[in-house]
Amino acid sequence: MYLKEIKMTFIQPCTADAERIRFKAKFSTDISEILPYINADVKDAIYNNKIQSLTIRKEFRIITIYGTNLAVSKAVNESEAYEIMDLVKELVNNTYERKDEIEPLYEMREKPSTLEVYKYLPKLNCKKCGQATCLAFASKLLSGTQNIRSCRPIYEEDNKENLEEIKYMLQMMGYE
Incomplete structure (x- = not known):
């Protein structure tokens, strides 16, 4: 041991x-x-x-x-x-x-910024997620206090690629 x-x-x-x-x-x-x-x-x-x-x-x-x-x-x-x-x-x-x-990894993974996440959101500011704006929602996603499932518009067919990109960013940070 x-x-x-x-x-x-x-x-x-x-x-x-x-x-x-x-x-x-x-x-x-x-x-x-x-x-x-x-x-x-x-x-x-x-x-x-x-x-x-x-x-x-x-x-x-x-x-x-x-x-x-x-x-x-x-x-x-x-x-x-x-x-x-x-x-x-x-x-x-x-x-x-x-x-x-295992191949050791000496590099630091970069945490995405709020603006990087926001870039992939629908930017409707619809408040369906409980936040006043999509930017506020992006910030809450990164802090782990909000879940991507709260954003209903991101699940629409037109946003499928953006959803996958956000899920990837969140997964790299250890969120579900």
Whole structure:
């Protein structure tokens, strides 16, 4: 087993959402060498080679993996924090076992801008999604607080290619 243990070192209420927690944990082994392999394998990961970090969104949670430690925000409770640590440990160990089969990816995936997403929306400002404008909807899509299914006009036949492009962008960020 490559990564034997993850120990929680810090836990507090989350500054972004008072009903959730944030925590930090330390790895028993420096896993820096595995991060580019995880980056290649987890298509919605955002890797930063300069600071050796990899960020993954799991629903509303933000999980950042560094070479020697872990930082997580918006976890539901302490029990979930331990579940996340187990998931990270399993991800690291499984990736390490399969690293000969994976081509490491050292590049950072770029998050699309609100304007890039907006470009593919119908731009009707119909408010059917609950937002005042399509630009506001694009911003909510990128923050993960809105779902593309809320935009009914994008599902019309004329917008089929645009829908696929938006779905691809959202998939690269780890959204459904």
